[in-house]
Amino acid sequence: MTPQPMKKCLIILNVFFLIISINSVEAQQSSSTITGRVVDKETLPLPFANVALYAANDSSLVKVGFTDDQGKFILPGLELGSYWMKISFVGFQSYLSDKFDLAPNQELTWKEVRLENGGETLDEVVVQGDVPILEVKQGQITFNVAQSINTVGISTLEILRKTPNVLIDNAGNIRLMGRTGAIVALNGKILPVSGSDLTAYLQTIQTDQIESIELITEPGAQYDAVGTSGVINIVLKKNSDLGSNGSFSSGYSIGNKSRYNTSLSGNYRNNLLNVFGSYSYNKYQNPYDEDFLTQQRDLVIDLVAKGDLALNRHAFQTGIDFNISPKSVIGFLANGSFLDGSLDIADRATFASSSGIDGLLMAESNNLVTRTDLSFNLNYRFQNENGTFFNVDADYAYFDNSLNNRQPNQILDPSGSTIITENLYITNAPTVIDIKSIKADTEFALGQGNLSLGMKFTDIQSDNTFEFFRAEEDNLILDPERSNDFSYSENVTAAYTSYKINWGEKYKLVTGLRAEYTQTKGNLQTQQSFESDLFERNYLNFFPSVSFSYLPNENHDWSFGANRRINRPNYKSLNPFQFLLNEFYLEQGNPFLLPEYATNITIGHTYKSTVTSSLTYNQIKNLFGDLYLPLDDNRSLGTSVNLDKQAQLTLNISAPLTVSEWWEVYGTVTGFYVQNKFDTLNTSFDAETTSMSLSLQNTFSLPKSWNIELSGFYNSPTLLGVYKTGTIWTVDIGAQKSLWNDRGSFTIGVSDIFKTNYLPQLVSSSLITVDQRRIEDTRRFLVSFSYKFGNIKLKSSRARDTGVDEEKSRTN
Structure with a gap:
């Protein structure tokens, strides 16, 4: 028999998902979109240029996007309002737009933006903006662990059990997208353990060390052919800031027994x-x-x-x-x-x-x-x-x-x-x-x-x-x-x-x-x-x-x-x-x-x-x-x-x-x-x-x-x-x-x-x-x-x- 609390929770989850799905369709129908293209002075596309949209009234960040291989960008799901936009890329002068208004259901095509050489150097670039908890693209789902509150202070094994489309059985075997044969990698290096040894290892890695978890379901030829359902790549944090810097973290949790963890990292970077x-x-x-x-x-x-x-x-x-x-x-x-x-x-x-x-x-x-x-x-x-x-x-x-x-x-x-x-x-x-x-x-x-x-x-x-x-x-x-x-x-x-x-x-x-x-x-x-x-x-x-x-x-x-x-x-x-x-x-x-x-x-x-x-x-x-x-x-x-x-x-x-x-x-x-x-x-x-x-x-x-x-x-x-x-x-x-x-x-x-x-x-x-x-x-x-x-x-x-x-x- 299914426990009554589970039934109630399941009903709530399913009804809620149905409601937000319906609302999502309505939201899509009532939202606006900005599209555009970014090129250099030779009109060649600039991929991975940073596109940031700000509210005109207080300059608060509204949405961040990046250009694709063709230099194109899209900022979807925008509301009625007044905005200004900044487009930047390493080694180029940033582009700042004038204030503009966005109407309901408007699909605004921005004029082609041409960035000139010079301006911000590598040492001066500041990237701001919110990273979503989940990112989905062809062949890969990225769970940005560092952005999730409910992943703080727990082990990597518990994180994987919470990751969408990942299931771990009692013997430590991992299923990805409902398929057996998933391989776990740490910073691109596949771990040399499996089954109960793998779960024991993952239990000791805390989430304060993790940046994201990548579910790679369609690896290309450049990847090792291992992993019949794909690769679960755990990306650890790496400090990339200029100068001297570091971080400290500590966590404690209590259930039937206590667990605790602490970590310290340091970094020094200059141009050499x-x-x-x-x-x-x-x-x-x-x-x-x-x-x-x-x-x-x-x-x-x-x-x-x-x-x-x-x-x-x-x-x-x-x-x-x-x-x-x-x-x-x-x-x-x-x-x-x-x-x-x-x-x-x-x-x-x-x-x-x-x-x-x-x-x-x-x-x-x-x-x-x-x-x-x-x-x-x-x-x-x-x-x-x-x-x-x-x-x-x-x-x-x-x-x-x-x-x-x-x-x-x-x-x-x-x-x-x-x-x-x-x-x-x-x-x-x-x-x-x-x-x-x-x-x-x-x-x-x-x-x-x-x-x-x-x-x-x-x-x-x-x-x-x-x-x-x-x-x-x-x-x-x-x-x-x-x-x-x-x-x-x-x-x-x-x-x-x-x-x-x-x-x-x-x-x-x-x-x-x-x-x-x-x-x-x-x-x-x-x-x-x-x-x-x-x-x-x-x-x-x-x-x-x-x-x-x-x-x-x-x-x-x-x-x-x-x-x-x-x-x-x-x-x-x-x-x-x-x-x-x-x-x-x-x-x-x-x-x-x-x-x-x-x-x-x-x-x-x-x-x-x-x-x-x-x-x-x-x-x-x-x-x-x-x-x-x-x-x-x-x-x-x-x-x-x-x-x-x-x-x-x-x-x-x-x-x-x-x-x-x-x-x-x-x-x-x-x-x-x-x-x-x-x-x-x-x-x-x-x-x-x-x-x-x-x-x-x-x-x-x-x-x-x-x-x-x-x-x-x-x-x-x-x-x-x-x-x-x-x-x-x-x-x-x-x-x-x-x-x-x-x-x-x-x-x-x-x-x-x-x-x-x-x-x-x-x-x-x-x-x-x-x-x-x-x-x-x-x-x-x-x-x-x-x-x-x-x-x-x-x-x-x-x-x-x-x-x-x-x-x-x-x-x-």
């Missing part, structure tokens, strides 16, 4: 170099309750678990960019984090057959974890005034992860008074991964368009050791049958080409082709019996992509995109050792797991640069799936397998609305049709479902520099691989006060007000049924303070992506 660094500390605690109900053959196991996760993370970043000439920059970047913590789990289970309760399980699991992540990047970039550039990245990354587990297990009689069996298991599982990468990219004009070329080589070495001990008479005895050493190497050589061209002002085409040759080798040293101790696989894949846009007029923008993508298995899922969760549950990797491949086709439309919609068809071959299998001794084995295929159809609609000058709303609704099929390991699965998700962001601007944000999302039941999920929804509220001329801010809030942000999951087959639910410490009161010191004049900074991309999402 930029030196920057940051340090952060995070204390994360997450008690949770978990239920497992398993039925296999004649046995039913009802397990209740209580977990307590505690993590400490120290992180740093330091770097330098040196301008060796007006056109060339060389830079060095180092990132590192050091994590230690514990996870204590208490399992209590009854197991029964048709004759009644057979006994009880009492199990403890005490885990100690340490993790060191270090990465280094050396970058050179050349770019001239014609847009030609050449970029080289050399990267090295090192990951050292250690997990020590102590697990006492007791089997008791049905009354719980007599111990039938008692065992103590100790495991030690260190993992070391080295990643080396070098890549080179270039782009230059060719014919009427631009040609991009690039190459990348990656070498990965991973060593996974698993030592299993039994305690016998106060001695630890190594069990060679359940211990092993698994080494894995992977080399990927990639090359790509891409060409983009514009035909007039209405047509734009981007085509690309990426080739990747992969060589893998796994070597298993163990006394267990396997078909082969040496696993080798070499394969060559091609990944085409195409993107086409058509702009028939200023009100409509149509687009079409198609691409092919790949997900390679993460390193842990390939290791065939058996990891004991308790006497009834084990986990094991699968060295024969194949890569999964996805084909994506999308048709998109944007109305008046505000209302966006898209329809996507996605098909995945060899879909990764987590499967429970019954063993002969009444235990259950969790492993990864390749499902036959998944087909999905997705419809997404997003729309902003200015209800009043103090109330802004952004709504997103997505509908899915999903079909999953497989028949493997004596288990078959054939299911389909239609589901939807809804997201709302309300921002209220109040007097005395106060802002309030009310946000929430709702996801209906759907399919995640072989899992059928239940309903999940949440509502958050927060308030923020700006202090000292926007140098400081104070934020308070409550997350998951109704404590509904948990995901029920069910997997059912002819062999086994598993029903599980996990409730974490999500309802929390949060308070945060931040302060900026030094020169806080904004200036655009050099964008830096490094070469370690795909590899940093797959290691464990």
Whole structure:
């Protein structure tokens, strides 16, 4: 049964979304628009020029826009009034218009603006204006975390769970736009963890370090082909101000247990170099309750678990960019984090057959974890005034992860008074991964368009050791049958080409082709019996992509995109050792797991640069799936397998609305049709479902520099691989006060007000049924303070992506 509070909240959310959608149509019908074009003295278009509209009565900023590749801009959704406009671009004199009046429903076409050379230098440019919480464009949705009140003082994992069109299951698998196979990257570098290790890592990164989260659903050929549903790129803040400056922030939250974080960053920049660094500390605690109900053959196991996760993370970043000439920059970047913590789990289970309760399980699991992540990047970039550039990245990354587990297990009689069996298991599982990468990219004009070329080589070495001990008479005895050493190497050589061209002002085409040759080798040293101790696989894949846009007029923008993508298995899922969760549950990797491949086709439309919609068809071959299998001794084995295929159809609609000058709303609704099929390991699965998700962001601007944000999302039941999920929804509220001329801010809030942000999951087959639910410490009161010191004049900074991309999402 659906809880009554959830029903009421869901009704309110749906009715409210319907109302604002209707009002949005009316608002569009009664709003005005300004369009225009900006060129230089040679009448060549100036892309990314800043266009700012001000109210004539008090010079307050009304709207900010930027010019596109053709130098065009559009300022939609304007009300009746008097305004003046400023247009600026680095190295050019700014344009200031006279005062003018805008009538209701007017579509004003501004005369072509020609900017003259000179004027503002790079050191003098000040960019002002509000950044929206959500930005939607072809192939990408950007969630501007730094602009959201309800993201202050919480972890990155919680942010992703609040991000529109992102869903994370109980095992840490991430779904983007309703599709499985999303990859998480940090500043363009794909994280080398997945599943529960990924969620543990994301729990320790606080939002005060994050600028935005990019949901890239249509990556081009220049991106690694990994990510069958796309890439979730977490962009960290980087101070780009001139002179000496920095920032300090600290946050505290309380739920069942407390969490706190603090960070400090500093920056020095002049015309020759930029030196920057940051340090952060995070204390994360997450008690949770978990239920497992398993039925296999004649046995039913009802397990209740209580977990307590505690993590400490120290992180740093330091770097330098040196301008060796007006056109060339060389830079060095180092990132590192050091994590230690514990996870204590208490399992209590009854197991029964048709004759009644057979006994009880009492199990403890005490885990100690340490993790060191270090990465280094050396970058050179050349770019001239014609847009030609050449970029080289050399990267090295090192990951050292250690997990020590102590697990006492007791089997008791049905009354719980007599111990039938008692065992103590100790495991030690260190993992070391080295990643080396070098890549080179270039782009230059060719014919009427631009040609991009690039190459990348990656070498990965991973060593996974698993030592299993039994305690016998106060001695630890190594069990060679359940211990092993698994080494894995992977080399990927990639090359790509891409060409983009514009035909007039209405047509734009981007085509690309990426080739990747992969060589893998796994070597298993163990006394267990396997078909082969040496696993080798070499394969060559091609990944085409195409993107086409058509702009028939200023009100409509149509687009079409198609691409092919790949997900390679993460390193842990390939290791065939058996990891004991308790006497009834084990986990094991699968060295024969194949890569999964996805084909994506999308048709998109944007109305008046505000209302966006898209329809996507996605098909995945060899879909990764987590499967429970019954063993002969009444235990259950969790492993990864390749499902036959998944087909999905997705419809997404997003729309902003200015209800009043103090109330802004952004709504997103997505509908899915999903079909999953497989028949493997004596288990078959054939299911389909239609589901939807809804997201709302309300921002209220109040007097005395106060802002309030009310946000929430709702996801209906759907399919995640072989899992059928239940309903999940949440509502958050927060308030923020700006202090000292926007140098400081104070934020308070409550997350998951109704404590509904948990995901029920069910997997059912002819062999086994598993029903599980996990409730974490999500309802929390949060308070945060931040302060900026030094020169806080904004200036655009050099964008830096490094070469370690795909590899940093797959290691464990």
